[in-house]
Amino acid sequence: MRSRSTGRRPRPALPVLLLLVPALAAGCAPGAGDPAGPGSSWQGPGSGPVTAEQPAASPSAAPSTAVPSPSPSRTPARHVFPVRAGNVAFHPTHSAYPGTDIFADCGEPVVAVTDGRILEVSRVDRFRRSGPLGPYNGGLSVSLLGDDGVRYYGSHLSAVAAGIDAGVRVRAGQQLGKVGHTGNANNVCHLHFGLSPKCTGQNDWWIRRGVVWPAPYLSSWRKKGNRGPAAEVAAWQRKHGCPKAPSSGGGGG
Known part of the structure; x- marks a missing residue:
C-alpha cells in the first residue's frame, strides 16, 4: 500500500532490531545494571556473582585448599638436639676419631634428631674389657637413618624405648632411649653421638661411631637452628667410600 503523502512504502523495523541485539547482549538495554557497579563485576572468590559479561575464573586461578607435597630439594630436613634436658x-x-660425647644426667631422654627409619638397636650390653674392642663399645645403642641420608648413632644408653626396633619410622624429637653409661662409658653418664653414611650394614661399627665432627651441627640444633650434615657426610663417602675396619678398636662408642 502506498502512502498518500509521499507515495513510499514504510521501512521495515528489522535493521533496528538487529542494532538492539548486540546492545542487549552487552547489558546496555534499558534497566540493565551498571557493569562497573557492585555485584556485577568479579573481584575474587566470594565477592559476588559472576555476570554474563565477566567470565568465571579458571580453575588454576582459584586458591587451592590442597596441601602441596614437600619437595626434598626445597624443604630441608628438620633437626633437633639429641638429648632433651636442660x-x-x-x-x-x-679421641681417636670424629664423634662427640654429650654429657647429661643418666635417665634424660635421648630423642631422634630427624625424621627417618631405625636401622639398628642394641638392647643388651655385650661390652667386656677382655673381649674384642670396637664392636660392643657402645653398650645399649640406637642408630637412625634419617630421610636426609645420614646415619645418626647414639650409644651408652641406660634403656631403649619400647617400640624402637629396626625398620620402625620415627619423627624428629621422638624418644629413642635414655642417657646411661653402658659399654665402655667408664661409669660416666653421657651419650656418644656419631654421624656417618650407611655403608656395609650392621657390622660397620668403625664407620657407624662417626666420620665427621658433629659439634658444629649440635651447636646449631641447641640454638634451635637447622644446620644439616648431609652434604658433609655425602662428601666424605665420595672421598673414602666404605673403608675396612681399623686394626685397633680405639676408644669411644
Missing part, C-alpha cells in the same frame, strides 16, 4: 654439655672434639 643441663647438657659436650666436647667439640673426641
Whole structure:
C-alpha cells in the first residue's frame, strides 16, 4: 500500500532490531545494571556473582585448599638436639676419631634428631674389657637413618624405648632411649653421638661411631637452628667410600 503523502512504502523495523541485539547482549538495554557497579563485576572468590559479561575464573586461578607435597630439594630436613634436658654439655672434639660425647644426667631422654627409619638397636650390653674392642663399645645403642641420608648413632644408653626396633619410622624429637653409661662409658653418664653414611650394614661399627665432627651441627640444633650434615657426610663417602675396619678398636662408642 502506498502512502498518500509521499507515495513510499514504510521501512521495515528489522535493521533496528538487529542494532538492539548486540546492545542487549552487552547489558546496555534499558534497566540493565551498571557493569562497573557492585555485584556485577568479579573481584575474587566470594565477592559476588559472576555476570554474563565477566567470565568465571579458571580453575588454576582459584586458591587451592590442597596441601602441596614437600619437595626434598626445597624443604630441608628438620633437626633437633639429641638429648632433651636442660643441663647438657659436650666436647667439640673426641679421641681417636670424629664423634662427640654429650654429657647429661643418666635417665634424660635421648630423642631422634630427624625424621627417618631405625636401622639398628642394641638392647643388651655385650661390652667386656677382655673381649674384642670396637664392636660392643657402645653398650645399649640406637642408630637412625634419617630421610636426609645420614646415619645418626647414639650409644651408652641406660634403656631403649619400647617400640624402637629396626625398620620402625620415627619423627624428629621422638624418644629413642635414655642417657646411661653402658659399654665402655667408664661409669660416666653421657651419650656418644656419631654421624656417618650407611655403608656395609650392621657390622660397620668403625664407620657407624662417626666420620665427621658433629659439634658444629649440635651447636646449631641447641640454638634451635637447622644446620644439616648431609652434604658433609655425602662428601666424605665420595672421598673414602666404605673403608675396612681399623686394626685397633680405639676408644669411644
